[in-house]
Amino acid sequence: MNVIMAGVGGQGIILASDILTEVAMRHGYDVKKSEIHGMAQRGGSVMSHVRFSKQVFSPIIPRGECDILLSFEELETARYLEFLKPGAWIVINRYRLPPPTVSIGKEEYPDVEGIVREKTQRFMFVEADNIALSLGNRRVLNSVLLGVLSTLLEPDVATWEECIAVKLPEKVRDINIQAFRKGRETK
Amino acid sequence: MKKILSGNEAIARGAMEAGVRFASAYPGTPSTEILETIAKEFPQIHAEWTPNEKVALEVAAGASYAGARALAAMKHVGVNVAADPLMTLPYTYIRGGLVLVSADDPDLFSSQNEQDNRNYARFAKIPMMEPASSAEAKDFVKAAYRLSEEFSTPVMLRTTTRISHSKGIVELGEPEDPAEASLERHPAEWVMLPANARRRHPVIEDRLKRLTDFSNSSRFNFIEINDTSMGIIASGAAYQYAREAFPDASFLKLGLSYPIPDLLVREFAAKVKDLWIVEELDPFIENQVRELGIECHGKDRIPLCGELSPDIVRDAVLGAEKKGAKPLNLPVRPPNMCPGCPHRGILWALKKNKCFIAGDIGCYTLGFLPPLDAIDTCLCMGAGINHAHGMSKVLGDGKKKIAAVIGDSTFFHSGMTGLLNLAYNRGVALIVILDNRTTAMTGAQDHPGTGVTLDGSKNIDIDMEGLVRALGINWVQSIDPYDVAMARQKVKEALEQDGPAVIISSAPCALLPSRKVPGVPLRVDADKCTGCKVCLAIGCPSIEFKDKKAIILDTCTGCGICKAICPFDAIGGDV
Known part of the structure; x- marks a missing residue:
């Protein structure tokens, strides 16, 4: 199973992919993840590859072999379409953060839905930011998206929730579990 | 017990399990987390940031001279700064194990060049170890200390961004007891005057021969025979990519890539029909193979620049056209100085x-x-x-x-x-x-x-x-x-x-707790804003331009630089 999580610095992508990695290990899989960070805090694109199966060699997903793209920001979705395998699922958070050239009016924010639709019909939009805000903390949007992701993967909810609990400080544990459950209810 | 660790975390763990007592580094992507992990999780190791990498290697060498196992970590270009001690340290008697971790950055994710630091091992005539996963990173560190002490040599361990920053499952082990430090004097081996250094040079050359023997018998270099029509020699992340791209091929996997195991290479080459060397950046292994008089494919087809991936390796070896739709022309999101940056x-x-x-x-x-x-x-x-x-x-x-x-x-x-x-x-x-x-x-x-x-x-x-x-x-x-x-x-x-x-x-960095920015966003007075775009010239990510007016986003820290340069006094708020 190959999952790409994509978005921008500060959206909790690294943590979300850490949780998925932990879930996969606890299910007995070999697992590897690779991400590009380092300049993420400075507004750059962030991408994390998570791979799990009986044995994983490369920590990065070859082009054309990604099963699920979990996108935290609309435009970021469009950057990774060439990684998708036929029949792959795309989950897109309905959230736009305009890149600098768009902010200053030099370029248009692209029609992401149109671009995605040309590639596949297997995509869904999720209002993760709004769901997180309705729970009172926008930062739990990553747990909302993990909830959605969990419905496309192993059904063992208990392991997911254990791993969220292990990876998060106690103060924000409950709200993240709530967010995860809200995500699971999203269809 | 199993744990998911990044390559850098695994190196830190390996250092702890090896009984390392001293670790030093100057921060540099992708190596920084090695020392951060040691400091956070293994306080029994004295860990320090040094002003630069030359200092880092020299203080680690001092700890080694006093009998302790020591580690110095740095990014690839940091080794350039440390190159002066690195070139002469191999002439000296290495008492406690001394490991230099070089974290290379193929594809320049956060660097000014993509030099291949395996060349330093050859230049300095010391062993080069290349882990291909987090699990190997931990094991190799421990092995590197045994190697360092057995042969009295510094050992280089080279990761790349994909090894340092990728995570995988690591089986945790028990720590060894650190060696006691003690003061000894070995002037003939530690005072590198011409007379002493001249005597030490043949020692290095002889050691290199013995290291080649070791390389031939090391468990870190092994042959996996499968379909023999294609044989691949690979190391580090490139091994993983090649293994995935060609699951049926035969492999000689090199964990110790300098000096290469000459006998093992000959044995492998004799068993396979087409021999390929798959490695990132320079033809480091390939040149050593060719020096043995063995013909092979390598950088004639595998890219010299950038990092590899399973698909890049597959396409290069098969000579396939780069397939896929034409790239979309999407607005880029380059890293930028933060809102409020002084x-x-x-x-x-x-x-x-x-x-x-x-x-x-x-x-x-x-x-x-x-x-x-x-x-x-x-x-x-x-x-x-x-x-x-x-x-x-x-x-x-x-x-x-x-x-x-x-x-x-x-x-x-x-x-x-x-x-x-x-x-x-x-x-x-x-x-x-x-x-x-x-x-x-x-x-x-x-x-x-x-x-x-x-x-x-x-x-x-x-x-x-x-x-x-x-x-x-x-x-x-x-x-x-x-x-x-x-x-x-x-x-x-x-x-x-x-x-x-x-x-x-x-002024403190705007991300530090001691920052001086107020943290309250400024606002644009739309009546006063003429759309002159002067405020856009500072490239602040918190300023947008829409409908011929500037708009300030909630990410604004209120630092006031845009307010100060606005010619129409259109930006307000508490500063």
Whole structure:
């Protein structure tokens, strides 16, 4: 199973992919993840590859072999379409953060839905930011998206929730579990 | 017990399990987390940030001479700084195991070049180990210490970004007891005068032969026979890519890639029909294989530049056309200086004074990007001051407005000698020290300027102005970079000096708890905004332009730099 999580610095992508990695290990899989960070805090694109199966060699997903793209920001979705395998699922958070050239009016924010639709019909939009805000903390949007992701993967909810609990400080544990459950209810 | 660790975390864990007592580093992507993990999780190891990588390697060597196992970690270009001790250390008696971790950065995710540091192992005639996963990273560190002590040699362990920053499952082991430190004297092996060094050189050459024997029998080099029509020799991340791209091929996997196991290579080459060497960057293994008189494919097809991947390896070996749809033309999202970054104010002031700005390594290098377009050179740590001096001398001192900018951490790393030179040789240039009290680019590490060490204690307090004066600079002024008008005025004054001038632009990084920005967003008065776009020129990510007006987003920190430069007084709020 190959999952790409994509978005921008500060959206909790690294943590979300850490949780998925932990879930996969606890299910007995070999697992590897690779991400590009380092300049993420400075507004750059962030991408994390998570791979799990009986044995994983490369920590990065070859082009054309990604099963699920979990996108935290609309435009970021469009950057990774060439990684998708036929029949792959795309989950897109309905959230736009305009890149600098768009902010200053030099370029248009692209029609992401149109671009995605040309590639596949297997995509869904999720209002993760709004769901997180309705729970009172926008930062739990990553747990909302993990909830959605969990419905496309192993059904063992208990392991997911254990791993969220292990990876998060106690103060924000409950709200993240709530967010995860809200995500699971999203269809 | 199994745990998911990054390559860097696994190296830290391996150091602990190996009984390492001393670890040193200067932060640098992708190596930084090695020391951070040691400091956080293994307080039994003395871990320290050093001002630069040369210091890091030398203090680690000192610990080794005293009988302790020691580790020095750095990014690939850091090894250049440490190259002086690295070249002579192999001549000396290595008492406690000494491991140098070099984290290379193929594809330049966060670096100024993509040099292949395996070449250093050959240059210094020391063993090179290349882990291909987190699990191997931990095991290899432990093996590297045994190797280092058995052969009395420093050992290099090379990761790449994909090894350092990828995570995988690691089986945790029990720690060994650290060796007791003790003072011994070995002048014939430690005092590298010509007479001693001359005697030590043949020792190295002999050791290299013995290391080749070791390489042939090492469990880190092994053959996996499968379909013999294709045989691949690979190491590090490239092994994983090749293994995935060609699951049916035969492999010779090299964990110890210098010196290569000559007998094993011959044995493998004899067993397979087509021999391929798959490696990232330089033909390091390939050249060693060819020196054995063995024909192979390698860099005739595998890219020399950038990192590899399973699909790149597959396409290169099969000679396939690069397939896939034409790339979409999407707006890019380059890293940018953060909202509230103090660098913006002083770079603006330099630009308004029409300076040529020699840059250096740090967040401020991002000031190169449009719309700020403020950085004119960036070579390596500490180079900016020296560029400015050299340019100024041949252009005629004072004839052109030449400035250099350098961060505080970079200044302590290798800027001080340049500034001393500027004063000593009476250069005329403006040097701006961007004193944001941290090593920001690598994620906010302390340094001698903050006086806070890796264990959180505060030992010294450096007076930056006093230090600059002590280096022979008479004109030194500290400014608040958020006061843009004052910054502009001070830059003008500095450029009028007929000798070296230093401005200390003093404000904590906007991401530090000690930051001086108010944290309350400013607002644009839409009635006053004429859409002149002056505020856009500082490249702040918190300013948008929509319907011919500037808009300030909630990410604004209220630093006030845009307010200060707005010609129509249209930006307001508490500053």
